[in-house]
Amino acid sequence: MMDVVQAQTFLAIVECGNFIEASKRVNVTQSTVSARIKSLEEQLGKALFYRSKGGCTLTPAGQQFYRFARSMVRVWEEAKHHVAVPEGYDDTIIIGGQYSLWNRLLVQWVPQFQAQMPNVAIKCEIGMPQRLIQEMSEGTMDLAVVYRPEQRPGMYVEQLLEDDLILVTTDLETPLRDNYIYNDWGEAFRTTHAATFPDLHNPGLTINLGAIGVNLVIRNKGASYFPKRIVQTHLDEGVLFQIQGAPTFSFPAYVVYQEAFSSPEIMDCALSTLRFIATQAVEGELPPPFWQNLLG
Secondary structure, X not given: OOOHHHHHHHHHHHHHOOHHHHHHHHOOOHHHXXXXXXXXXXXXXXOOEEEEOOEEEEOHHHHHHHHHHHHHHHHHHHHHHHHOOOOOOOEEEEEEEOHHHHHHHHXXXXXXXXXXXXXXXXXXXXXXXXXXXXXXXXXXXXXXXXXXOXXXXXXXXXXXXXXXXXXXXXXXXXXXXXXEOEEOOOHHHHHHHHHHOHHHOOOOOEEOOHHHHHHHHHHOOOEEEXXXXXXXXXXXXXXXXXXXXXXXXXXXXXXXEEOOOOOHHHHHHHHHHHHHHHHHHHOOOOOOOOOHHHHO
């Protein structure tokens, strides 16, 4: 009899493109993955994958089964989700976001949502976009706020706000070649940055810390790129200075949410409050970063 574990294994292979990587994702041996798929194919009476040295792709039967497997796993995760609702609450919503999007954005969303939905428990998670979207795909997360979303079946993607990456420094007199810190904002930024700053392609210090990197740049008396929304308070206080004439890079943020959610009312409230907070962020009406005082 087909079970959820087989469906999860099937989806892992689809996502990874081969049995070896899928076995790592589901934390079993490759032979166990093969056995699960063999059993699944025998039950369905159809081959689900074309196998080759380069990996595997879905057969027509596999393409048909994909949407049912996703639905099965999502229903199972929703069942666990509802059974695990804390005492005193009617439902739970799970939201994830990248590091830079919790700062001055999602941390403000939480009390806003709680005020409108006091009987809904909230689980907050943080991570890189690939992991967050993977959890969305597996049905273990309800919505995620990320910079570079992957379009997956069963999910809606909506632009939430548009950040501008600006070049800031602690000292306008220091040449960039002496204090530049490369902050990695993803593949698109890397490509454009390399074309714009050919002489700064290999600085002595590279970070991938998101908004937290502001603290390091200030302590190191450096210069780097950050979303203007994140550093605006430091610009206002004269701790950082924008380098005039330096190019800015558009960096939009998106909310990704499940197409099928158990309670449309809860999801509508989550999205409307997110849009409200995003508008406040763009207009500079949110409080300072919650870790600003850590700069000492």
